[in-house]
Amino acid sequence: MDDAPQRVTRRRVRTRARLLDAAFTVFAAKGFGRVSIEEVCEAAGFSRGAFYSNFATLDELFFALYQERADLIGRQVADALALDGPGLDVPASVDRVTEVLLLDVDWLLVKTDFLVHAARDAAVAGALLDHRARLRHAIAGRLSRAPLPAVLGGADSAAHAVVAAYDGVTTQLLLDRDVARARAWLKQLLTALLTDGSATSEISGPSPR
Secondary structure (H helix, E strand, O other): OOOHHHHHHHHHHHHHHHHHHHHHHHHHHHOHHHOOHHHHHHHHOOOHHHHHOOOOOHHHHHHHHHHHHHHHHHHHHHHHHOOOOOOOOHHHHHHHHHHHOOOOHHHHHHHHHHHHHHHOOHHHHHHHHHHHHHHHHHHHHHHOOOOOOHHHOOHHHHHHHHHHHHHHHHHHHHHHOOHHHHHHHHHHHHHHHHOOOOOHHHOOOOOOO
16 A cells, blocks of 8 residues: 555645744744745745745745634633533533633743734635634533523623623733733633622632733
C-alpha cells in the first residue's frame, strides 16, 4: 500500500499549523493591518508557495486563526457546562468555566484586530456573526437545564449575557493585563447574572478598575 498521500497530508497539516502559530505571534506583535504574507512565511520558516498551498489570502489565514482560538474557547465553555449531567449547578459550572477559560492578552489583541477588520468588511462580519451565534447556541443548550433568573428571559438571552460579560471583562484585561483579576471578576459577574443573587455573597473577588 502506497502511504505517500498520507505523508503529504500529514506534512500539509504540520505546515498549516506552523503557519497559524507563526501568524499568531506576528499578528499579536504588530497588528493584522501591519503584517505581510512574507513576514508570516519568514516567521514560520516557509516560502510563499507553502503559504499559498494552504491559504488563498492573508484574510483567510486570519479567519482560520480566529476560528481555531474561538473554537477552543467554545469547547472549554461547553465541556465545563456539560459535567453536571441532566441538571446544571450554575455556581459550580461558573467556577469551572472561569478556571479553564482562555484569557490570554496576545489572543485578545488578535481578536480585537479581527473585530475591527470585520466591522469594515461585510463578508467577514457575516462569518464572525455566524460563529458567535453558534457559540451562543451551544451555551444556551447547556443553560436550558438550569433555573435562570426571570429577568434574563430564557436560555438564549442568558447566553447573550454570558458572551457580553466575557467581552467586557476581556476588554478590561487588554488594558490592565491582570489575568487573576479578570478571572475573579468574570466569576463574580457570571454568577450574579445566572443566579438569583443568592450565590454572590459567597464570592469575594476584586472589582474592575
